[in-house]
Amino acid sequence: MRPGQTSWGEEDSMAALRHFDSYTETRKKLRCVFDAAQEGLVTTVTRDNERFVVLSADARGAELRRLLPSQAAVVAEAGGWVAYIPGVPVHGDAESFDDAIDDLIAGLREYAEDWNERLHAAPNHAGHRSLVELVELSDDAQLRDWLVGCADAVKDEARALTPA
Known part of the structure; x- marks a missing residue:
């Protein structure tokens, strides 16, 4: 025993x-x-x-944010910023880095809604279930942290590239 x-x-x-x-x-x-x-x-x-x-939804969300790398990319483009996740049909664009991330978060929320309504059955979207769970089980601050993560240095570098 x-x-x-x-x-x-x-x-x-x-x-x-x-x-x-x-x-x-x-x-x-x-x-x-x-x-x-x-x-x-x-x-x-x-x-x-x-x-x-x-x-628990909180436990699942935390696990997904820990295990699923965001692979988000943010690039300076035409005086602004574009944020996207390669392979996911969502992007955010804005004049500032932070606003581009906010726009990406809004896009991810719309995508999660569309995925649950109809895209989950489409072969080219079926593999995004974990991403959709992560989005639905996270608040905006958690999504932001997941997207930019501990890459605050990248964010600071992006701000440094923005004209004053």
Whole structure:
């Protein structure tokens, strides 16, 4: 036995509080589903032989922002700035670096909405699910941090290139 485990039955009951084998069981123990997910435990629900994972939206958003590199690019162009993510049909443009990032964030929010409405089924957009989750599970400040990240030096350099 592992430390803290009193019997095999206890381990089985702990697993039962985070793995739910049917919709009926899930519905009856919905509080346990959310409690386990809130604790950060791997929590699953099975419906019609398909398993689903239940987790906190905040935890999923933080995980995506940590694991998914933004690959955002910001370039000076014609007296302004253009911000984009290669391979994603969204861009932001404005006179200032910050405003270009704000415009990109607005574009990402529109794209996420369109993706959920219809683009998720299109082969050339289906691979953007993680990006859409990240956008929907982040506020604007979190998206900004993700886009420019710790690259404050890049942002400072961009400001230095802007005519005074």
